[in-house]
Amino acid sequence: MTTNSGAVSNRGQSSDSVRQHNLTTVLRLVHLNRKILRSQLTAITGLNRSTVLALISELEELGLVVESESQGSSGVGRPSLMVAPNENVVAFSVNPEIDATTVSVVTLSGQVIDRRRKLMGSHPSPEDAIRVSAEVISEMRKAFRPGTQIAGVGVSVPGQVRTSDGVIRYAPQLGWVESAFATALSQETGLNVFLGNDASLGCLAEARFGTAKNVNDLVFLFAGSGGIGGGVVSNGMTVGGAAGYAGELGHMKVSSSGRLDYSGLPGTLESLVRREDLLDFFKLYVATDEELAAEIRSSESSRAKRLIHDQLDSLAEGLSNLVNIFNPEVIVLAGFLTSLFEFDPDYLLSQVKKGSLAAAAERVVIRNGALGADLLVLGAAELPFDALISSPSSYSLKSA
Amino acid sequence: MTTNSGAVSNRGQSSDSVRQHNLTTVLRLVHLNRKILRSQLTAITGLNRSTVLALISELEELGLVVESESQGSSGVGRPSLMVAPNENVVAFSVNPEIDATTVSVVTLSGQVIDRRRKLMGSHPSPEDAIRVSAEVISEMRKAFRPGTQIAGVGVSVPGQVRTSDGVIRYAPQLGWVESAFATALSQETGLNVFLGNDASLGCLAEARFGTAKNVNDLVFLFAGSGGIGGGVVSNGMTVGGAAGYAGELGHMKVSSSGRLDYSGLPGTLESLVRREDLLDFFKLYVATDEELAAEIRSSESSRAKRLIHDQLDSLAEGLSNLVNIFNPEVIVLAGFLTSLFEFDPDYLLSQVKKGSLAAAAERVVIRNGALGADLLVLGAAELPFDALISSPSSYSLKSA
DNA sequence: ACCTATTTGTTGTTTAGGACAACAAGTATC
DNA sequence: GATACTTGTTGTCCTAAACAACAAATAGGT
CATH class of the missing domain: 3.30.420.40 (ATPase, nucleotide binding domain)
Incomplete structure (x- = not known):
């Protein structure tokens, strides 16, 4: 038995704040699901049918949602109405x-x-x-x-x-x-x-609409030409820090290497897992992620494999730390990290587990992001x- | 302008849940402050005087709080009653x-x-x-x-x-x-x-009653004979992870050293910042934290200073990572880390800033825990x- | 085709609980 | 001692969710 102390506001609630909260809850569900049956809204929110009706009516008057008859029946009984965000x-x-x-x-x-x-x-x-x-x-x-x-x-x-x-x-x-x-x-x-x-x-998007939908604890790592950035969701909330600068996961030091990252810090994840290194190796001047991915996928030389596995090792060291720190349910990779992961998924996962505590890593899953260019x-x-x-x-x- | 997306529950609220929330809010404030004036409760919660009266009456009937007349006047007007947790x-x-x-x-x-x-x-x-x-x-x-x-x-x-x-x-x-x-x-x-x-x-205690009271983003590092543990509060909530294993900050890899920590991981914070190393150096067999602190405080030999600064350097590497990851408002140290910090506070802070992003570190404060044995x-x-x-x-x- | 069971939408009523207003009580200042 | 000010207390009002009853729309069985 254990409790999770929730976020604390110290504010009391009046009937007014209840209404706001319920309007927000319904609108959020409509937004997150793109469209949702009214009956599902009553089930999920636990509110009374008549209350949900009133809430949706208000949101409809505000011009935020629209209702329509749902196509295709969903079983016995009067069919429920479909609620969707107003396209305007x-x-x-x-x-x-x-x-x-x-x-x-x-x-x-x-x-x-x-x-x-x-x-x-x-x-x-x-x-x-x-x-x-x-x-x-x-x-x-x-x-x-x-x-x-x-x-x-x-x-x-x-x-x-x-x-x-x-x-x-x-x-x-x-x-x-x-x-x-x-x-x-x-x-x-x-x-x-x-x-x-x-x-x-990006982390927020993947957590709401992408591969980490409904995941409350996730670590997101995004690598492009400008280095490695990150994002974390814990208890369903974005970890923002005191001023908003949290999530700089690429600048985590994981080795004693003197190699500097784009912010001048030595031995960091960003200094070791580098898109440029791969481009140099494959002699690509400028390349899209797709072109780089194709090169990685078709790599057969042992030199190429060694380079890729070195990068995977460094990535794993960073991810191991993050597993120990956050015990995430899911790790989401984006940018060219997706190609590295796809090259040898089992290897990355096993290296991550090797470098972290068994308990923290035992249920972790690594996935590629699902949203691509959007x-x-x-x-x-x-x-x-x-x-x-x-x-x-x-x-x-x-x-x- | 930026928003912080709050924690999401998807549950609707009825008048019943409002009452629960308000009872909880008042009781929490009484608990956290040990004693608090009723007028302060109305001010903090934003609830009406009459509502606070009703809430406190209910809590009093439940045997959870007691009211008493406050000693010493607090200004003009009728004196407010003091509300305190029931000592039973x-x-x-x-x-x-x-x-x-x-x-x-x-x-x-x-x-x-x-x-x-x-x-x-x-x-x-x-x-x-x-x-x-x-x-x-x-x-x-x-x-x-x-x-x-x-x-x-x-x-x-x-x-x-x-x-x-x-x-x-x-x-x-x-x-x-x-x-x-x-x-x-x-x-x-x-x-x-x-x-x-x-x-x-320990993190929770320092955040509620100790040196990090009212701090919403904090990193806590605790070192004893059994290694280094940690805790994190983000957005005012404990970072627990998917299963509850989050916060294993001591097992964060910060160097390429092959030295193993108590869980067998190499190059981690715990493997480099070790109480045992200091005890060995000072030739102390078993020692309380106070005895070790006294030795550290009175160290004058250059060998001792070098050892302590080495430990501070490793500690700083770990803290730098945590600053980049969490952008905390406060870092709280406990266990024998307090002695290390006290030996040269400015040095530790400057090393932490050197190893982290300027933005993330610019307002961070390092403090020793305030709760000691409790x-x-x-x-x-x-x-x-x-x-x-x-x-x-x-x-x-x-x-x- | 009709009947029944089932589910959901809709409407009118009830109810819980916070806000509000008015007054009483107690303190400080002049 | 009068006044201003703040807080406690009481009774009333009001918002919004729950509830109950009924209507509407579907599936399945006969």
């Missing part, structure tokens, strides 16, 4: 990269309905990215069908984001330092803007959607 | 060690009112510890004053505890494997029994108290 509710997703900025439109039901990628000079300033984002958003808004409601903008930042005020504290690859990105983009667009670290948002787009859009969902009746949606 | 509500704390088992009695107000340490043979079995604990508990119950109500038993385990069923999965120093400790001790005593990892409970006693007692507090009106207290 959308969010923008902004993804700044080193040479381009991508802006996408995501519906509350998780559909990516528009995406535009703007190439930029090789080292865009934050101001450049803000200007381009604002322009694209403005264009896109003009094309919206009438009645479209905008929840806000979510930005995935390849760097550290200060949660309290939406400032980009440091984005190494972009060279951005202390940029008040959220405030500035909010002024340009008149929309609510939310920032998040890219890997943390990972960061969906993750970033969750930020404004979260804000909307947590106060459905008072959140101010903006019209197109 | 207690929990047992059981702390098995390698050569003894200690049983303590803790009141809901956090007073340790009795403590008995039973020496045991050098390698007691779980059954031995259960039998001895049950005997001591039985004796102690006879001495209770009439009306005493028992919330249950909390056990601090120097090893891995499976949360779901209260089984000790593996306690290396004791040599215990897969022991259904909670079930057995519950049968012997007729009380609810809860288990927790010792370091995790650490595990208070921590373990929190387990039954948590169960009581989370359902005040339906929890079944046992009488003496």
Whole structure:
């Protein structure tokens, strides 16, 4: 017998907060499931049928959900109505990269309905990215069908984001330092803007819509050309830290090697598991993850195999630590780590188990992420959607 | 601007759950503060005065709190009543060690009112510890004053505890494997029994009553003769992991050294920061933490200083990783790590900052724990108290 | 085709519990 | 001693969820 002390708020609850909580709970379920039967909502929430009816009616009046008759019968009895997010509710997703900025439109039901990628000079300033984002958003808004409601903008930042005020504290690859990105983009667009670290948002997306759906304890590791980022969900909540900088799993020291990572720290996971090393070996100049994956998959030379296994060993050392620290249910890999894993899944798992405590590792599963190119787009859009969902009746949606 | 997605339950709330939540909130505040004015309760909870009155009346009828007139005035206006936990509500704390088992009695107000340490043979079995604990508990119950109500038993385990069923999965120093400790001790005593990892409970205690009070993101590191354990609080919640094995921070690999820790893993924090190494150097056979601390404090030889700084360097490597992973507000040290830290606090902090990302480390504070010998006693007692507090009106207290 | 069992939607009523308002009680200041 | 201020206490109001009863829509059996 053991208890889990839940998150503590010290606030009391009145009937008003109950209503808010129930509206939030129903809307979240509709959002997460994309569509769900009313009968399932009553079953999951434990609320009375009549209460669920009232809640959905209110959400429908707010323009957040729509009901429709479900096709195909689900058994005896009067068929239940299907509840789905209102397709008119959308969010923008902004993804700044080193040479381009991508802006996408995501519906509350998780559909990516528009995406535009703007190439930029090789080292865009934050101001450049803000200007381009604002322009694209403005264009896109003009094309919206009438009645479209905008929840806000979510930005995935390849760097550290200060949660309290939406400032980009440091984005190494972009060279951005202390940029008040959220405030500035909010002024340009008149929309609510939310920032998040890219890997943390990827973690969020995989936990909500991807391979780690319904998993309460998970570790996410994401590796691209700019190094290794991570995200952690514990007790069903994102581990954010005091200021929002938590989850820098790539900068975990695992060896005494003097090799430096992109932030200048020696012997870290990021310094040992490197996309560049593989590209160099395969003599690929620039390559997509798919091209690299193909090379890895077809590797037969012992030199190639040794290199890949070395990388797997280093990855395993990092994952072992994370298993000891977090005892996750699932480890999710993304970016080129998926190719490494696929090359020899059993090897990676066995090495991880070897380097960690038997208890902590005994039920852990390693999986590749399921969201592919939509990972960061969906993750970033969750930020404004979260804000909307947590106060459905008072959140101010903006019209197109 | 950024949001923190809260913990998600999917359950709806009715007026009944509101009452439970409010009772829990008030009782928790009374417990955490040991005593608190009713006016402060209304201010903190945001509830109406009349509502707080009703809640406290119910808790008083349940025998959980008592009200008294506050001494000394606190300003203009009618003086507010003081609310305190009922001293008749207690929990047992059981702390098995390698050569003894200690049983303590803790009141809901956090007073340790009795403590008995039973020496045991050098390698007691779980059954031995259960039998001895049950005997001591039985004796102690006879001495209770009439009306005493028992919330249950909390056990601090120097090893891995499976949360779901209260089984000790593996306690290396004791040599215990897969022991259904909670079930057995519950049968012997007729009380609810809860288990927790010792370091995790120490973390909990420091976060609630010690140096990290009101801190929502903290990392706790505890080192004794049996190695290094840890605990983490993130978003105000203990990081427990999928099965309860999270927080094994001592087994984090930080170097390529082949030196093994007590669980056989190489190059880990525990293998490099060792109480034994210091004892050997100072030629102390067995020593209390105080004796070791005195030796460290008075070290003047350059060899001693080098050894201590080496240990500090290794400790810093581990802490740097934890800073990058958790971005904590506070790091709390306990056990002999306090002596290491006190030897050169600035050095440890600067080494931690050197090995971690500037952003993640910029506001971190390192502190020694404040609870000393009561650490595990208070921590373990929190387990039954948590169960009581989370359902005040339906929890079944046992009488003496 | 009709009847029954089953499930869900809908409507009207009840009820639990927090908010609110009004007043009493006790303290500090002038 | 008068006033202002804060808190305790009591009675009433109000919100929102539960409940009960009935209607609607389906599947399966005869």
